[in-house]
Amino acid sequence: MTGFPQVERDDTSAAFYDAAAREELLMQRGPSGTVLPPEARTDPASGSADLEPVTVSGDGVLVSWAVVHRAPLPALADAVPYVSAVVELAEGPWVIVRLVGDICSLSAGDPVRARFVRSGAPEDPGEVLPVFEPVATGVTS
Amino acid sequence: MTGAAIAGLGTTAMGKVYGRSSTSLAAEAVRGAVADAGLALTDLDGLLVSSGIKQDVGVGLAAVLGLQDLSVLNQVNAFGATAGVMVAQAAQAVAAGTASTVACVFADSPLKPKESAGSTYGAPQRSGRGRPVRGYAGWSVASGATNPNILYAMCARRHMERYGTTSEQLGEIAVAQRSWAARNPLAQMREPITLADHQESRWIADPLHLLDCCLVSNGAVAVVVTSADRAAGLARPAVHVWGYGQAHAPRRMQAGSDWGLVTPAARSGPQALRMAGVGVGDVDVAEIYDCYTYTVLVTLEDYGFCAKGEGGAFVADGRLAPGGTLACNTGGGQLSSYYMWGFTPLSEAVIQARADGGERQAPRNDVVVVSGNGGILEHHSTLVLSPHARSGR
Numbered sequence: 001m002t003g004f005p006q007v008e009r010d011d012t013s014a015a016f017y018d019a020a021a022r023e024e025l026l027m028q029r030g031p032s033g034t035v036l037p038p039e040a041r042t043d044p045a046s047g048s049a050d051l052e053p054v055t056v057s058g059d060g061v062l063v064s065w066a067v068v069h070r071a072p073l074p075a076l077a078d079a080v081p082y083v084s085a086v087v088e089l090a091e092g093p094w095v096i097v098r099l100v101g102d103i104c105s106l107s108a109g110d111p112v113r114a115r116f117v118r119s120g121a122p123e124d125p126g127e128v129l130p131v132f133e134p135v136a137t138g139v140t141s
Numbered sequence: 142m143t144g145a146a147i148a149g150l151g152t153t154a155m156g157k158v159y160g161r162s163s164t165s166l167a168a169e170a171v172r173g174a175v176a177d178a179g180l181a182l183t184d185l186d187g188l189l190v191s192s193g194i195k196q197d198v199g200v201g202l203a204a205v206l207g208l209q210d211l212s213v214l215n216q217v218n219a220f221g222a223t224a225g226v227m228v229a230q231a232a233q234a235v236a237a238g239t240a241s242t243v244a245c246v247f248a249d250s251p252l253k254p255k256e257s258a259g260s261t262y263g264a265p266q267r268s269g270r271g272r273p274v275r276g277y278a279g280w281s282v283a284s285g286a287t288n289p290n291i292l293y294a295m296c297a298r299r300h301m302e303r304y305g306t307t308s309e310q311l312g313e314i315a316v317a318q319r320s321w322a323a324r325n326p327l328a329q330m331r332e333p334i335t336l337a338d339h340q341e342s343r344w345i346a347d348p349l350h351l352l353d354c355c356l357v358s359n360g361a362v363a364v365v366v367t368s369a370d371r372a373a374g375l376a377r378p379a380v381h382v383w384g385y386g387q388a389h390a391p392r393r394m395q396a397g398s399d400w401g402l403v404t405p406a407a408r409s410g411p412q413a414l415r416m417a418g419v420g421v422g423d424v425d426v427a428e429i430y431d432c433y434t435y436t437v438l439v440t441l442e443d444y445g446f447c448a449k450g451e452g453g454a455f456v457a458d459g460r461l462a463p464g465g466t467l468a469c470n471t472g473g474g475q476l477s478s479y480y481m482w483g484f485t486p487l488s489e490a491v492i493q494a495r496a497d498g499g500e501r502q503a504p505r506n507d508v509v510v511v512s513g514n515g516g517i518l519e520h521h522s523t524l525v526l527s528p529h530a531r532s533g534r
Contacts, residue, residue: 007274007283034395036395044395064299064302065295068291070343070344073288076285082285084286085295086295086299096284096394119279
């Protein structure tokens with residue numbers, strides 16, 4: 001797996017990357033029960049900032065995607081062409097992620113599942129990152 | 142009907158204008174707009190300032206222009222919706238009597254010699270080669286979706302998947318706008334293109350080709366807003382502000398979201414038309430924010446020019462091109478003319494409302510709509526402009 005820039009945790013994201021290292025996907029849940037992406041600060045349904053961590057299934061469906069041919073950043077230059085996608089998790093939140101695996105034939109609504117990859121170069125590894133792949137041809141990790 | 146009118150328009154050279162600061166360009170545009178109106182800088186009692194991605198023009202522009210007695214001075218930022226928001230604020234100030242004559246200016250200078258246009262909008266603070274990217278931003282960078290090209294491509298894809306919209310239909314928008322640009326001496330890109338050129342242009346982020354994406358430009362545009370009564374006695378034909386609206390829906394990323402399919406234009410457009418007392422069928426000229434071809438398509442749907450999902454069919458067969466049934470982006474827009482955020486459609490709307498369009502003048506100009514879109518289809522402003530005072534129509 002190449003083309004993932006080296007990622008380093010900070011205090012806020014430490015639990016998320018710890019979970020990823022265990023091959024778990026960590027989101028947040030607000031008082032309304034709404035499940036939110038890890039970087040969310042407010043539950044839009046209740047206006048509350050009182051969010052608690054929640055581990056989700058890692059199952060989802062493909063909302064949309066783009067095949068990126070022109071790297072937006074130098075750190076992604078080695079990765080093109082690659083697929084960026086919006087995935088709707090089974091628990092509700094949408095996440096913007098890298099899509100890997102068999103990406104020759106995609107349709108909105110396709111089932112996808114989280115898998116986990118090590119960021120950075122082998123000699124200089126970073127945190128483990130959640131990515132997604134189509135379920136039909138995916139190799140569970 | 143707001144009782145306000147645009148009395149002056151100032152533009153600088155556009156595109157690869159090097160060696161000038163955004164502030165210097167902004168000052169030139171304000172001077173130009175004031176002179177166009179037949180006014181002096183000392184007639185201004187309001188100044189609204191906006192700049193592009195670097196946000197490098199501020200209220201200090203007032204001092205640069207020697208404006209020492211202002212009632213209204215603000216920096217405004219609603220991203221690509223800013224131009225419409227500024228004109229609305231200026232019209233509100235005029236209506237409330239808190240200012241009589243307000244200049245609104247946008248300037249940007251992201252282009253540098255020897256740097257690609259795309260690099261200017263690529264979130265350089267997170268470029269990260271050789272340096273780890275920290276926190277959640279690292280996950281975001283690893284997703285690869287770090288610039289508007291990619292996120293708009295995902296919006297366009299969603300529409301394609303849901304409604305069967307095609308790349309060729311997006312291409313029709315690019316081709317139509319280039320044919321308008323060919324008639325616009327201010328436009329940066331005037332060489333006609335075909336649908337095949339669009340299809341063969343390189344992928345940026347599939348489904349968006351190069352020719353689906355806007356230009357990047359250095360330059361500035363300013364307008365002067367005053368009361369309709371005062372504007373009627375000034376040097377140039379008054380462009381009356383009949384209505385305005387704005388709506389914002391910052392990214393809703395949750396099950397059931399219509400993200401990318403329906404934009405805040407669906408609230409902003411009808412709001413402005415209602416204030417103006419006209420319907421979408423009355424619109425003669427539509428200057429629609431076009432950071433991408435897809436933005437035009439989805440905004441036309443959201444404004445009600447066609448039903449949701451029918452934008453692809455609506456823009457086909459040259460409907461938006463010269464001679465088509467809807468004069469749309471008559472200067473070539475941001476795809477072909479120049480990229481001044483919402484001041485691109487606003488400046489062309491003023492030109493069309495004044496019947497100054499020359500070879501590209503639309504056959505009718507009684508009702509001109511201006512849209513502004515910002516973020517990833519998250520912010521929208523709409524203006525309804527006319528050469529006529531509302532009562533005199």
